Every structure is written in structure tokens, then in C-alpha cells.
Amino acid sequence: MLGALGHAPFIYFLSAFPPPSIVPNPNFLRFSLMAISARIAVIGDVHGYWDLREDSKALQLLQPDLVLFTGDFGEENVELVRSIADLKFAKAAILGNHDAWFTPCFSQEKKDGVQLQLECLGENHIGYRRMDFPQQKLSIVGGRPFSHGGKAMFRKQLLSARYGVKDMKASAKRIYETAIGAPEDHLVIILAHNGPTGLGSRADDICGKDWEYGGGDWGDEDLEQAISKLKENGKFHVPPLVVFGHMHKELTYGGQRKMIVVTADNTIYLNGAIVPRVTSYSGEEGKVGGNFTSSETSCTQSVSRGTKRAFTVVDISDGKVDKVTESWISVVGDETSSDEANLMYQSGISKC
Numbered sequence: 001m002l003g004a005l006g007h008a009p010f011i012y013f014l015s016a017f018p019p020p021s022i023v024p025n026p027n028f029l030r031f032s033l034m035a036i037s038a039r040i041a042v043i044g045d046v047h048g049y050w051d052l053r054e055d056s057k058a059l060q061l062l063q064p065d066l067v068l069f070t071g072d073f074g075e076e077n078v079e080l081v082r083s084i085a086d087l088k089f090a091k092a093a094i095l096g097n098h099d100a101w102f103t104p105c106f107s108q109e110k111k112d113g114v115q116l117q118l119e120c121l122g123e124n125h126i127g128y129r130r131m132d133f134p135q136q137k138l139s140i141v142g143g144r145p146f147s148h149g150g151k152a153m154f155r156k157q158l159l160s161a162r163y164g165v166k167d168m169k170a171s172a173k174r175i176y177e178t179a180i181g182a183p184e185d186h187l188v189i190i191l192a193h194n195g196p197t198g199l200g201s202r203a204d205d206i207c208g209k210d211w212e213y214g215g216g217d218w219g220d221e222d223l224e225q226a227i228s229k230l231k232e233n234g235k236f237h238v239p240p241l242v243v244f245g246h247m248h249k250e251l252t253y254g255g256q257r258k259m260i261v262v263t264a265d266n267t268i269y270l271n272g273a274i275v276p277r278v279t280s281y282s283g284e285e286g287k288v289g290g291n292f293t294s295s296e297t298s299c300t301q302s303v304s305r306g307t308k309r310a311f312t313v314v315d316i317s318d319g320k321v322d323k324v325t326e327s328w329i330s331v332v333g334d335e336t337s338s339d340e341a342n343l344m345y346q347s348g349i350s351k352c
Contacts, residue, residue: 036187036319038065038136041089042312044245044272045072045096051278051307052083058309058329059089061336065136070245070272071096071145071193076103076113082120090133092126092140096193096246097148097155105157114158126191128163128174130182138316139182141239143192143226144171149207149218149246168222175226180237187319188230188239194246195269196224199261203251206258206271210251218247231265240266241314241321245273259312260324260344268321268345270312277310281332306332308339322347 041064043055050073059067067089073080075098084093095117103114111119118125126142133139144165148154159165165174175190182188195207197219203210207219223242231238249257249271261269282305308328315323323346330339 036137036316038138038316040064040189040243040314040316041067042243042270042272042314043067043069044274044277044310044312045070045098045248046074046080046084046277047072047098047275048074048077048080049276049278050080050084052086054307054331055309056087056089057331057334057336058311059087061329061338062311062313062327064313065090066133066138066140067091068140068189068191068243068272069093070191070243072098072245072273073117074098075101076117078113078116078120081117085120085122085124091124092131092142092191093121093124094126094142094191094193095121095145097146100146100155100158103158104155106161128165128178130178132183132186134183137183137186139179139186139188141175141179141182141188141190143175143190143194143223143244144220145193147192147194147220147246149194149209149220151221168225171222172225172229175223176229176233179226179230179239180233182237184237187241187316188237190223190227190239190242192220192223192242192244194218194220194223195242195244195271196227197221198224199269200258203253204255204257206261206269207247208257210247210253210257227267231267238265238267240268242267242269243314244269244271247271248273248275250275259326262345266320268324270314270324270344272312274310274312274326279308281306281308306330312344320347321345 041062071094099117100114103112127145129142131140146155165171179188197217199206200208201215201217202208203215209216209218249259259271308330311327313325313327324344326342326344328340330337
């Protein structure tokens with residue numbers, strides 16, 4: 001695994017490359033895809049549960065090639081996002097609805113919280129963009145930023161001003177056109193804040209509405225449209241993995257959400273929103289003295305009693321997702337170990 005030493009990705013914007021006019025040799029592509037192996041660590045909705053020093057220790061144990069953040073870092077918590085930007089691992093992130101909590105439109109007078117977060121993340125913010133990782137032969141495609149699910153587009157003025165996106169149709173087109181420019185020998189992985197529609201409407205479904213009686217499908221229809229069009233376009237850009245968060249594992253009125261879905265065409269939809277993602281060994285949630293950032297106070301307190309930190313680990317082997325595990329890593333001082341590992345999926349043996 002490359003971990004912190006991974007090569008910098010190539011960054012592409014929408015329509016940087018047109019759709020390929022010539023379909024490559026399928027035998028060559030099949031061979032190239034079989035050579036792909038990588039480990040991805042997904043960090044779902046952070047909601048303040050982050051400590052650069054402690055999470056870096058945990059990631060050193062996991063040794064991922066790439067870290068994916070599904071957003072909702074805090075209510076426009078710029079310092080926390082700056083700390084995430086300092087993480088010494090290859091990474092991609094997308095801002096969620098909580099990351100635009102106070103900012104309905106961009107300020108013309110001074111930099112607002114959304115602008116500052118976007119500046120912190122720089123090229124690592126994946127919204128409507130693509131990051132290509134040539135060494136791993138992976139392409140990460142970003143969905144719509146700031147999503148809060150449902151039929152309405154959250155923060156439409158922000159989306160229009162920054163991305164020129166004014167409706168669901170335009171949003172789906174942006175995601176689709178970004179994906180089809182990926183190199184043909186890369187696996188395409190979609191990273192969004194919220195998942196797509198079409199995966200169920202029960203309260204405990206992966207994108208099911210759990211806060212109202214009767215449930216409902218709370219996915220993003222633009223994401224479903226983009227994925228459907230990619231599948232119609234041909235197999236070389238069909239995403240084998242769609243990663244998102246937003247819909248928390250713990251349900252509003254008790255119970256737990258289904259966090260992974262494998263469809264008939266073998267696309268894996270993975271929800272990484274384990275909230276809270278940090279607990280202490282004293283039995284309390286891991287928010288010590290406020291948000292977990294790089295502050296000396298929170299670091300000192302978390303080290304003194306030890307924490308467990310959640311990651312969803314995706315292992316890719318021979319060009320396909322081989323295993324998905326919910327991993328809790330124990331961090332006590334400088335000692336790290338695997339505290340708990342729950343198998344969510346294994347190729348050929350689904351536990352969905």
C-alpha cells in the first residue's frame with residue numbers, strides 16, 4: 001500500500017476529455033483491470049469527530065492507498081477541514097449539507113465558511129470533478145456537493161454560482177460527463193455526500209428516510225440518473241463502487257441502517273456514515289472538549305484514555321471489490337491495534 005507516499009493524482013475538470021470515439025480492445029482492458037489492487041479507507045460523516053494525530057496513527061495501521069471523506073465535517077468548521085487537508089495520505093473529499101450550514105450564497109464582501117473550506121481542501125475537493133490515480137489505476141468521480149437528500153437541491157445558489165448547475169438534470173449531466181473522461185483501464189469510483197435514489201424506501205434502507213413514519217426514498221435522483229446513463233454507455237465506465245454518507249447508521253428511533261447494497265449488475269453502494277465515528281474507552285463518545293481537530297487539548301485528553309475510531313475499509317483485488325469491512329481501530333498513546341472488524345461484504349459471500 002502506498003499510504004502517505006502515494007503519487008499525486010491527476011486532476012480533471014468537467015469535459016476535460018470528450019467521450020472516447022473508439023472503443024479499446026476489450027481483451028486488453030480486461031487484462032489491465034485484473035491488475036488493479038488497492039485499499040481504500042472511507043471516513044463517513046465526521047461531525048466533529050476528528051483528530052489529525054490520532055486518525056493519522058490509525059490510518060498508518062490500516063495502510064490505505066487512498067482515503068475518501070463523505071463530508072459533513074461540522075457546521076462550516078474551517079479549522080477541522082484545514083486539519084483534514086493536512087492529512088499525509090492521498091485523499092479526496094466532498095462537502096456535505098452541514099458544511100454549508102450558514103451560507104445560502106457566496107459572500108461578496110468577505111470569504112465565507114464555504115469558500116474557506118473549499119480553499120483548504122483545494123484540489124482534494126471532488127465535487128463535480130475527477131481525480132485520477134495512475135499508479136492504482138483508480139478514478140474518483142465527485143457527485144453534487146452540499147446535498148441533503150430528497151427532491152429539492154440544497155444550496156442552489158452556491159451550486160449555480162460555483163458550478164453553473166441549476167437543476168437535477170444539469171447536475172446529472174455534470175457527473176456523467178466527468179466520469180466518461182476517465183482512462184479506460186481505470187476503475188471508476190463515485191464519491192458523493194448522499195447516495196442515489198432507487199435503493200429502497202424503508203426507514204432502514206441505505207438511503208431510507210428514518211425520521212418520518214412510513215419512510216421514503218431520500219436519495220439523490222441526479223446521482224441515480226448519472227449512474228444509469230454510465231451503465232447505458234458501456235461497461236468500461238460503469239462504477240463498481242459508489243461511496244457516500246449522510247444517512248447515519250444509527251436510526252432516529254432505534255435500530256441500524258443497511259449500509260451496503262450490491263445490485264444485480266454487481267455495483268456496490270457503500271454508506272460510510274458511522275456516527276459518531278469515535279468513542280472513548282471510558283464508554284463515552286469521543287468528542288472531548290469540543291471538536292477533534294489538531295488542538296493540543298483534545299489530543300492530550302484523547303491520548304490519555306484511548307479511543308476507538310471507525311473506518312470502512314474497501315479492499316480491491318484483481319480489478320474488483322474483494323472485501324468491505326467496518327474497522328474500529330484502537331489508539332492508546334502511540335499504540336494502535338484493530339479493536340473490531342465487521343465483515344460487510346466479501347466477493348462471492350455477500351452479507352448485505
